Amino acid sequence: MKEEEKIEILAxxxxxNLPLDRLSFDFSAKVMTEITASEINKARFSYxxxxxxxxxxxxxxxxxxVFVYFLISGQSSFQAPDFSWFPKQLHSFTLPxxxxxxxVISGTVISSILIFSFMALIEISVIKRLFDRRTTQ
Amino acid sequence: MVTDxxxxxxxxxxxxxxxxxxxxxxxxxxxxxxxxxKAIRAGQTQAYATLVKRYExxxxxxxxxxxxxxxDAEEVAQDVFVKAYQALDGFKGDAKFSSWLYRITYNRSxxxxxxxxxxxTFKNMENMAQVNSSQIENMLDTMEYQQQQKLLxxxxxxxxxxxxxxxxxxxxxxxxxxxIAEMTGLTESNVKIKLYRSRKKLFTxxxxxxxxxxxxxx
Numbered sequence: 001m002k003e004e005e006k007i008e009i010l011a012x013x014x015x016x017n018l019p020l021d022r023l024s025f026d027f028s029a030k031v032m033t034e035i036t037a038s039e040i041n042k043a044r045f046s047y048x049x050x051x052x053x054x055x056x057x058x059x060x061x062x063x064x065x066v067f068v069y070f071l072i073s074g075q076s077s078f079q080a081p082d083f084s085w086f087p088k089q090l091h092s093f094t095l096p097x098x099x100x101x102x103x104v105i106s107g108t109v110i111s112s113i114l115i116f117s118f119m120a121l122i123e124i125s126v127i128k129r130l131f132d133r134r135t136t137q
Numbered sequence: 138m139v140t141d142x143x144x145x146x147x148x149x150x151x152x153x154x155x156x157x158x159x160x161x162x163x164x165x166x167x168x169x170x171x172x173x174x175k176a177i178r179a180g181q182t183q184a185y186a187t188l189v190k191r192y193e194x195x196x197x198x199x200x201x202x203x204x205x206x207x208x209d210a211e212e213v214a215q216d217v218f219v220k221a222y223q224a225l226d227g228f229k230g231d232a233k234f235s236s237w238l239y240r241i242t243y244n245r246s247x248x249x250x251x252x253x254x255x256x257x258t259f260k261n262m263e264n265m266a267q268v269n270s271s272q273i274e275n276m277l278d279t280m281e282y283q284q285q286q287k288l289l290x291x292x293x294x295x296x297x298x299x300x301x302x303x304x305x306x307x308x309x310x311x312x313x314x315x316x317i318a319e320m321t322g323l324t325e326s327n328v329k330i331k332l333y334r335s336r337k338k339l340f341t342x343x344x345x346x347x348x349x350x351x352x353x354x355x
Binding site: 007014 | 195337
């Protein structure tokens with residue numbers, strides 16, 4: 001028999017039976033106390049965003065749609081949509097909308113709002129992670 | 138005869154070592170780790186106590202063998218269980234919970250060693266002597282059980298952290314080579330090589346111990 005095999009048999013015989021070390025009797029109680037304390041702490045200081053994720057998603061979808069609309073149409077300002085294709089019976093409803101005029105917003109302003117919102121979103125997530133780390137330590 | 142009886146007795150005890158509490162292990166063995174994790178995720182925080190009981194001794198033993206200090210090892214073990222609880226949502230369940238827990242233990246122990254700037258003393262053996270396995274076997278068999286265990290533990294403690302981890306987890310007979318490879322970030326063949334080298338190193342160290350000098354024993 002090779003030396004390698006002999007050592008393997010020897011190790012199987014003696015190392016498999018090696019008992020594990022014992023720790024203090026109240027170890028699990030200590031762990032659970034710490035966990036309970038951290039849970040209470042978490043509940044007390046847990047981060048709850050003012051604006052939920054679906055709301056943010058809807059907001060960005062609308063912003064994106066507006067951005068794409070301006071990009072495709074090539075317009076630099078918002079104009080009231082044309083409701084002439086609406087059925088005549090509904091004209092009384094669309095009339096106020098036709099007269100409604102939004103303030104003229106330049107493309108630069110829209111772009112800067114978008115960039116600012118994006119940066120704010122990143123910053124919020126970074127701050128959240130930092131806050132979480134502090135409360136869990 | 139006495140040694141055989143003691144070996145048999147302690148071998149019988151080993152089946153309950155995992156939980157640390159024989160009564161608890163009997164009642165809780167039916168619930169597997171994943172079911173307990175499900176319960177914890179559903180808000181039953183106390184279910185985690187069962188997992189702690191089940192793995193505390195292995196986690197502590199790993200930490201103790203790497204750290205070589207009871208207080209530090211207990212601190213590491215406590216930290217491991219708290220961090221594991223906090224990161225439980227990130228546990229996907231593809232691997233065993235114990236694999237995940239032991240990997241955390243290994244990394245935390247190494248972190249603690251680095252933080253304490255304490256380099257463990259291990260024997261770096263470039264040229265290992267020939268192991269006389271039959272002589273080692275004879276000597277170990279003639280020893281009292283307690284002395285035998287003490288010597289083996291002393292030899293393990295002189296291995297490197299990675300070797301200690303591999304030997305301890307492998308001979309606990311709970312994980313495969315593939316699982317150990319995943320825990321340590323090594324390849325399977327690398328684990329096999331390290332296991333072979335660790336075994337040889339361990340018995341070389343054992344052979345060199347004063348207790349193995351026959352004259353002293355006689």
